[in-house]
Amino acid sequence: MRINFVVLMVLLLLGGCDQSAPEQKGFAGMGDQALAFTPVVPGRVFSFPADHGAHDGFRIEWWYVTANLKDQQGNEFGVQWTLFRSALKPLAEQAGWADQTIWLGHAAVTSSTVHHAAERYARGGVGQAGVRLAPFEAWIDDWRFASQAQDPLSDLQLSARDKDFAYQLHLTSSRPLVLQGDKGFSQKSEEGQASYYYSQPFFQASGTLQIDGQSYTVSGPAWLDREWSSQPLTANQTGWDWFSLHLDSGEHVMLYRMRQKDGAPYLTGTWIAADGQTQTLRRSQIQLTPQDTAKVAGRAMPVKWSISIPDKKLDISLDALNPNAWMNLRIPYWEGPVHIRGSHPGQGYLEMTGY
Template sequence: MLLLTLLPTLLFGACSDPPTAPDSERRLSLSETLGAEEDEGYARALVPRPFVFPEDHGPHPEFKTEWWYYTGNLRDGAGRRFGYQLTFFRVALSPQSLDRPSEWGANQIYMGHFALSDIDGRQFFAAERFSRAALDLAGAQAAPFRVWLEDWQASGEDQTFPMRLQAGDGQTTIDLSLSQGKPLVLQGEAGLSRKSAADGNASYYYSFTRLPTQGQVRIDGQTFTVSGDSWLDREWSTSALAPDQQGWDWFALQLDDDHELMFYQLRLQDGGSDPASKGIWVTPDGTGRLLRRDDVELQVLKTWHSPRGGTYPAQWKLKVPGENLELTVTPLLADQELDVSIRYWEGAVWVEGRRAGRKISGRGYVELTGYAEDLSETQKKR
């Protein structure tokens, strides 16, 4: 999955001391971060490489940024619906480790986002936190698998699965177990996902597109026993996006006929889409087929105006002619906007349509960046 790649770069850059979480006055727009210069000394995603597991489930500190990105749609026994997002971001402060006398010294910073959509309760919860990778406050390891930020964590056994996700903010918590359903798929060109035509503007990227999930969701003292499916995206890179890119629309859809579709559209400032936009079509046996920009047609049907500023797409017509697929994608809640360091929309969606003349439905997650009102414009109104 794409994510707010440049936020950690800009916030932490060459800081010698880990920062505190930014408040609303320090929030930055995506357009301001897109001009960030590349950093020398870090590894770059230039060509396809072999993936080795379980090692690649763990951290890649030679790259500047990486993330473990979980989303999922769940139900309890009475049919009450929930969506969740739990993301761990790692960012290096410098290409080389620095010797520091203090035990608080760290070369890595972790940021976490946790969000829960209570669909039938018409509520959305979101939280953000930061910590340095020191004194066991945050970190990542491959075997046994674990990535953590204080008491938020994703953990697994020596063979990685099942994974356990634990996170919460106040009275809103999740405790979930994810089993491996389908095998992982490599995104882009054998796992090299190019984000623009510039050499090195790319990530190494793989996904688990269907992870059977069960566990508990807790809201305001009420516990719900839930089950459903999750999706895990893993990426690591160093590069910034191209300066003419405005943001992206990312779709991760799980269809009821056991196919999955991922597609991200990289939007240009002139209103067009970057040729690097791409996705994957995953069959029931786990085979993935690369989708390029021209393989997918995307049309916005409705929009939603955020009370915090900015206008987002709020319903889409998505077609993949090569699969004889036509879908309508609709948010399950209008306001699933994370009001964090950079505001962005990420939420649970409902999917319905037709494939090869037959009705089809499903669920998924959508991420939208670059639509929120710029901080500079907000300041002009003060």
């Protein structure tokens, strides 16, 4: 889903909170109340390109890209790039250390045998990280997601580098973006927690990828998620399982399952037709079942799943390209590419948090 969450823990680690700070509720504190921040309510009218930028007044925000790639020999890879914005106070950006924003970056590459992940941290107001429009650029240190195009989502450059990997990708799309949920209002619980959420699932990526000193020329589909909120979870929600699926038929599917301490998970998603038309998927329409687990970082992770959406005649199974795609970062989680087999073959990405 691209709640990619860790931002609130970073807030505590880097934001100068004292030792008397209350224990956080929900996964990574995302169920903590945020009464001083702007609430997410239905009926918002999105505006582009302005909504590609940062949103003052909201506590949590991210720019998130995943790509399923192959080289000329058919070797498979996955790439992730994420920039998180976490506001300490509901204020506009300020110059210097008076700024009340924490920035966090995650980048990863995955093959069938290797998974590398890295993170970056920055305080706002000093130029180390941020998002600007005209021309669009989201960055932290030398990690960049940038465009010179009038429509930023039509033509972008994506890059990141760490000691064990690097990538430089060109992302293009002529397709319109997708508003998730109810016209961009994406509900996360029966109690009404929600985010504003849009995606660009129609990117095509090409470029170069380096892993452990070996270079590859790669291409394949990519997916951008954009979300912002102030309290996207309840205190009872412990984590989620999020799926972004590129089907060979040209259709796309986004699903997320929000797990809870008590009661059934909250389950919803979006069916994206090949022409870009969307349909919200309700719990009653989705059968999402873990099929097998792998021991990863001392945890039992469900790396194989079955998904059935009878209304769409979809009956598929998913398995991880690399079951050990563990993001061994300050707040750890699982994220990696998956194969799709069955009625609608394809490829995609899976994120699992809170295990």
